[in-house]
Amino acid sequence: MTIILNDTRIPIWLDCDPGHDDALAIILACFHPSLNLVGISTVHGNTSLKNTTSNALTLLSILDKAVQVPVFSGATHPLIKEENLVTTADYIHGKSGLDGSDLFLKIKHDIHNLTSPKSDNINDTLFNLNQTIDLYQDKLVLIATGPLTNLALLFQMYPQSINKINKISIMGGSIGFGNKTPFAEFNFWCDPLATAKIFNNSQIHDKILLAPLNITHTLLVTKDVLKNILKPQNSPISSGSSSSSSSSNFRKMIYDLLTFFAKTNEAEQNWFDGPPLHDPLAIALVLNFFQKDNVSVKDPSSLNNYNLNVNFNCCKVRSISHGLQKGMIQILQDNIPHGNGVMIAESLNIDAFWKILYDVIDLADNVSPANIL
Numbered sequence: 001m002t003i004i005l006n007d008t009r010i011p012i013w014l015d016c017d018p019g020h021d022d023a024l025a026i027i028l029a030c031f032h033p034s035l036n037l038v039g040i041s042t043v044h045g046n047t048s049l050k051n052t053t054s055n056a057l058t059l060l061s062i063l064d065k066a067v068q069v070p071v072f073s074g075a076t077h078p079l080i081k082e083e084n085l086v087t088t089a090d091y092i093h094g095k096s097g098l099d100g101s102d103l104f105l106k107i108k109h110d111i112h113n114l115t116s117p118k119s120d121n122i123n124d125t126l127f128n129l130n131q132t133i134d135l136y137q138d139k140l141v142l143i144a145t146g147p148l149t150n151l152a153l154l155f156q157m158y159p160q161s162i163n164k165i166n167k168i169s170i171m172g173g174s175i176g177f178g179n180k181t182p183f184a185e186f187n188f189w190c191d192p193l194a195t196a197k198i199f200n201n202s203q204i205h206d207k208i209l210l211a212p213l214n215i216t217h218t219l220l221v222t223k224d225v226l227k228n229i230l231k232p233q234n235s236p237i238s239s240g241s242s243s244s245s246s247s248s249n250f251r252k253m254i255y256d257l258l259t260f261f262a263k264t265n266e267a268e269q270n271w272f273d274g275p276p277l278h279d280p281l282a283i284a285l286v287l288n289f290f291q292k293d294n295v296s297v298k299d300p301s302s303l304n305n306y307n308l309n310v311n312f313n314c315c316k317v318r319s320i321s322h323g324l325q326k327g328m329i330q331i332l333q334d335n336i337p338h339g340n341g342v343m344i345a346e347s348l349n350i351d352a353f354w355k356i357l358y359d360v361i362d363l364a365d366n367v368s369p370a371n372i373l
């Protein structure tokens with residue numbers, strides 16, 4: 001891995017379990033010009049590690065980033081390997097973890113023997129991640145959109161890495177309710193011990209940016225959003241007339257994946273106005289925190305109205321690792337001076353988020369090999 005001198009982009013490492021919303025997070029991470037995605041690690045969660053890894057590899061091939069962004073395979077199971085804790089979310093993401101698009105499944109099948117992770121061993125993966133943290137000298141931002149097993153193991157194996165990372169931006173948790181149990185959000189519930197090891201460690205605690213369900217539930221993939229995904233943003237076609245038949249293969253694939261995600265969220269969790277798009281918010285927090293989101297993704301030199309305007313509440317929190325409330329996070333103190341606790345995102349400019357996402361989808365659509373199939 002080589003570092004580009006004078007690179008002003010934010011170096012990020014994405015730890016994920018794709019997953020439909022992880023897929024959109026990967027697109028954002030790959031194409032936002034303020035970000036430099038230096039690696040992806042995969043973890044059990046929405047589906048098996050085997051599936052999350054092959055889904056990540058397939059997505060990167062579809063985005064023409066397979067050479068540029070290495071994938072490292074991580075933990076197969078939570079820290080406490082209880083049978084009832086090794087779980088997946090087939091009911092939301094389908095058996096493959098990314099059901100809904102025949103084209104995605106075809107590409108996944110076709111590249112199966114052509115692409116593989118840089119490491120398929122958790123110890124090698126953590127070694128590589130720790131080396132990357134060293135290489136970026138206090139600048140690397142970790143982004144976690146799955147269960148926190150890999151990161152808990154990293155900090156256990158390489159405790160000195162805690163001081164060398166810049167921030168950890170996490171999608172997970174919820175304040176006052178849950179989506180897996182009445183107390184806990186899915187990612188945190190999947191590995192409650194890993195969650196507790198991260199949140200109950202005072203050294204790590206103050207480096208966390210958090211996107212809990214309370215904010216992700218404000219970001220809904222409505223029918224209008226789906227329609228907008230089908231056409232380029234500068235397209236002369238009016239929004240009312242866009243249809244999947246006139247769209248590119250890439251756009252149709254994203255549309256089909258999110259339509260599947262909308263249907264399962266409606267059937268399983270009563271999201272009638274569209275499913276929450278959880279994971280890309282962990283990336284949006286980083287864009288906002290480093291104040292680079294006002295740079296247009298089309299023309300990095302021009303300013304526009306893409307200010308995500310995230311409102312953070314800095315809090316002391318703790319996480320519960322066992323019992324009925326496992327995976328739950330509790331706020332011990334809120335509205336404390338920034339830098340002294342977990343930065344919990346409470347609201348953002350939703351329109352700005354979608355504008356950014358549509359623009360990165362435009363950029364991905366321009367280069368996707370799926371469009372020449």
Ligand SMILES: [Ca+2]
Binds near residue numbers: 018146
């Ligand atoms: Ca995820």
